[in-house]
Amino acid sequence: MRAPAILLLATSNPGKLREIRQILSGLPIEIKTLADFPDIQPPVEDEPTFEANALKKARHYARRTGLWTLADDSGLEVDALGGAPGVRSARYAGENAGDTANNAKLIAALAGVPAERRTARFRCAAVVSDGSRVWASAQGTVDGLIIDTPRGQNGFGYDPHFLLPQRGVTTAELPPEEKNRISHRGQAMRRIGEQLTDPLAK
Ligand code: ITT
Secondary structure (H helix, E strand, O other), X not given: OOOOOEXXXXXXXXXXXXXXXXXXXXXXXEEEEHHHOOOOOOOOOOOOOHHHHHHHHHHHHHHHHOXXXXXXXXXXXXXXXXXXXXXXXXXXXXXXXOHHHHHHHHHHHOOOOOHHHOEEEEEXXXXXXXXXXXXXXXXXXXXXXXXXXXXXXXXXXXXXXXXXXXXXXXXXXXXXXXXXXXXXXHHHHHHHHHHHHHHHHO
């Protein structure tokens, strides 16, 4: 099958979109986004794992557009909270909660938990599908610690509270290209890029 030169990035999260665009900028593809398809309703993200949600999103948009579609499902797992917010990271403080409310709920949930027990990780699962077949899939993780006081203006979501202990900075304090170099999303997307190289060459 001949691979398309167009890839739909199926995310409505501007922070994710910005990062994915930058990470995949070397691929010989034209990028489309959900802004090009404003009438398509999003799927319900009710699967128990990042992988299954990413597959569901990729298939959903691919079937409605006919385009090869890349979806990312990602989130934060905090050990002291039994892995929460996990797959519910975007909606932790409620269906339409934004980053501020989600972060406030996270910090409240960790009240009294000492620094050494605040271990956490960001996870990302990414899938490329044409609606039936999966052409690429990959995961990435990055470990950190949750801090009470937000630091940094870059990134999005939980980044201002996610400390990289070896570096002494949060992921919101890293320049975008540096976050992409080490992040869960950077790892997953570079693996996706490698898996697409052959299909794109055909
Ligand atoms: P789409 O489903 O439209 O892609 P979304 O924001 O709903 O957008 P997810 O369901 O994958 O996406 O939820 C991801 C959430 O996890 C995101 O809203 C952040 O709260 C958090 N998250 C994921 N990656 C992050 C990162 O790199 N930095 C900070 N927070 C992140």
